[in-house]
Every structure is written in C-alpha cells, then in structure tokens.
Amino acid sequence: MRINCFGDSLTAGTAWGNMLSYPAVLAGFTGLKVNNYGIGGESSFTVASRLGAHPLKTLRPTVIPSGAGSETEVALGDIFGQPSGVLCQVQEDTGDDCLNPVSLGGVSGKLLRRENTLYFVREESGEELVVDAGACVATRLSAGDYSGDINIFWVGTNDYASTDNAVAVISNLRAMIDFTGSDKYIVIGLTALNYMPQVAQVNEMLSEAFGEHFYDIRKYILGLEVTKENNPFYGQDCEDLKTGDIPTSYMKAPQYDHVHCNEKFYALLGAQLYGKLKELSYI
Secondary structure, X not given: OEEEEEEOHHHHOOHHHOOOOHXXXXXXXXXXXXEEEEOOOOOHHHHHHHHOOOOEEEOOOXXXXXXXXXXXXXXXXXXXXXXXXXXXXXXXXXXXXXXXXXXXXXXXXXXXXXXXXEEEEEOOOOOOEEEOOOOEEEOOHHHOOOOOOEEEEEOOHHHOOOOOOHHHHHHHHHHHHXXXXXXXXXXXXXXOOOOOOOHHHHHXXXXXXXXXXXXXXXXXXXXXXXXXXXXXXXXXXXXXXXXXXXXXHHEOOOOOOOOOEOHHHHHHHHHHXXXXXXXXXXX
C-alpha cells in the first residue's frame, strides 16, 4: 500500500525554495511509500486531467510527424470542448512534472508547453500519423493503479474557490476519487483567505460533501495558541487570527504572498494527517 498525494504547489511543497512537503512528513510518520503528485499553479480540473479522471482530448485533427523528437502543436480540451490549462510544470526539487510521458494515438512522447502553446514531442521514429479530433491523451498517471492505496487530495486554491464554484471543485474531487477506485481517501480543506474570501464557507461545503474523509487544517491552525517566545511575527500573528487568516509565522514568504506554507506548517499538517489516517483505520 502506498499514499498518493494529488494537488498543486501546496502539495509539492517547494514554492519559494521550501524543501519540505507534507508528503515527506507523512512518509516519515508512516514508513510507507508516499508519492508527491503536486504541481504548482494547477486547478482542481487540471489536477484531475493529469491524473486521468477527466480525459484530455484533442480539439482538432493533429498530424504527428514521423521523426523522433519532432514537435507538433496540439490543442487539448475536456469532453465539452473547453481548452485545457494543463501546465507541464515541474516540481522544483525533483524535476518531475507528474504528467509525462504521454501517449497520443498510440504514439509515445511528451507534452511540452511554450508560453501559451502546447506541443506533442514524439519519442521514437515511426510512420506519420493523423490523429482525429476527440482522441484521448493518456498521461503517465492515468496508467496507474491506485485502488489499493490511500489517496489524499488538496485542490481548489488555484480555482479561487468560492460558494459560486465550489460545486465544480467538489465535482472534480469526486471524479478523482472515483478514478482512483479506493475508498481510503482524505480531502484537505483550503487555507488562503486572501485568495478565497469565502474559504470558511467553502470548507463547510467540502465537509458536507466528504464527511469523515474531510480534514480542515485551517480550523486546526487557527485554533492553536500563538506563542510570543522566539516568534518575530507575534504581533502580525495576532492580527492574522483576528481576521481569520493563517498566522504569518506559518507562511513561507509572507512578504510576497500569504498562500504558501513553511516547514512549521507542513510538519503540523503531516502529523495531523497521520492522526487522521489512524482515526479512519487506514493504517
């Protein structure tokens, strides 16, 4: 049994040079293999697309040249024909994009994004191939078997989740849960008040949707006592708590943003998730 962690930069844990992630903390607590499938900037839909829960389809016919290393522009979207924002970014510490290699029309290769244009890069030489519109791209993760694993999902921050679109986030989460095929899963609540002014209401919606599988790290952090000793952010922490924001001393780069977490936060999150895993009798 493994633990698979799906999400954005908060799961990757490497934003602003942070070298610790909650999956790494969980690995230490559990002794299990923990896969970090977090990529910065992704929405709940693009995480689901990368996993294979929402098929990535070609929006128009695509010609794949015969030569190895050849590049062809490709337009991908969802089943409704909406363009996909799959990013092809990489984790800062591992260099993994948690996406490639991929297969298009039975041809192996990788997806590459330059600015706003997506390309398919062929791996090996072969016959030129015309792929019809509506063909699916099989990602690396879509070929995985997660049915015997514990799966953890932390998405929605890059959706700027609100009560208006939380239903879509919940739908994407359910698609991922169904795709993985395991009843052992956890959905982590959202944290960033400045991104999501309705974050508390959204977390209530997530709690209602996923019941015992939901864990509200924001509520836990806000319930902790702020300490003054060896805390240069004590005054700001107190102000943050008054406004319902995560205290600055838990943030990686508060001078730049109030979204990405630091090692202190991840250590607490990993420990709390370990407790949640035991509570649910998953370990």
